[in-house]
Amino acid sequence: MLISSVWRGGSRWWFSAGLLVGGFTSSLVAVALGTSLLRPLLPVRVAVGVVLTVFVVIALQEFGIFRLRLPQNARQVPESISADGARYGALHFGFEMGSGVRTYMTSGLPHVLAAGVLLVAGWPAALLAGVGFGAGRALMVLSRHAYGDDGRWDQSLARYDTSIRALMTLATAFAYGSILYTTVAGAA
Template identity: 45%
Template sequence: MLTVFSTGLLLGALLSASVLWLASGLAAPLPAGWRAAATVALAALAVARDAGLVRLRLPQNARQVPQDVLQRDLVRGALQFGFEMGTGVRTYVSASLPYALAAGVLLANDGGVALAAGLGFALGRAATPTLRFASGAGEEWDDRLIARLPLLTTGAAAAATAALAVLALRG
């Protein structure tokens, strides 16, 4: 089921990335330097939010995909559950990094960037259930994750901001 779920994640993330890429044409008239600077600034804001330096409410559909999706048909349900999580639209997204990533795709106006972002988002979302399953001790793994979550979210956002800054400086 993990493979079916991950396939759904990938399909959902690629759909969202495609929609963002299509909408990115609206930002095309802005000078590339402005778009790059805005991307880095938004990513830095994401780091500040995840570090607790800034209070900022994230726009999201604050409800989870219902569990009964899995109870009707396990395979189709796992695919649908993954798809809905992959879009990032019908689920909680507590970290700021996916929002900075979405803004980066919108401002980049580049199909390759959108594809890479969709793949990265899907792989990131698939990593949690995959690693939890691989641990063989799900509840203990959950406890370790909860203890490290603030460092993980802030660290990921900081690494992404650094990468975006390097890309922006390269032109």
């Protein structure tokens, strides 16, 4: 459960801003590392093959074919951050969740995103992907908050989890299909 200071007054907007900045920062680091260290060593077709392989494995997990233990730093952001105040504490908490480096991941799709940003995405697409990751996390927590604490949101999520996973997996396939197509076409 999120710390209560995130939801007091306007703090949820600082938290959401932190999610966006965290996602942007992670994608900035990934695309910088990819373009400077990895991509010069990997042929484009190999990089595309790696991303496609990651996608297929994760898609099979998302569709429930098997379960993987995904790499993640499965620790919650400490509540001591709330001592930083309503604004800075919420911003800090959001940044850590938005960066994806200290949080639980309930889906493998962010790993596909990370692989694509690291290995094939251009700078604009990579940075947009990072902001999109942060925005997706913000949408989830803001929609959860809008429902209140009566359990309806959790029940709805449980009821539609399989459909949401399928939709998000197909959306990821479409997005990466177009990025990979332009990457391979550009390299040919």
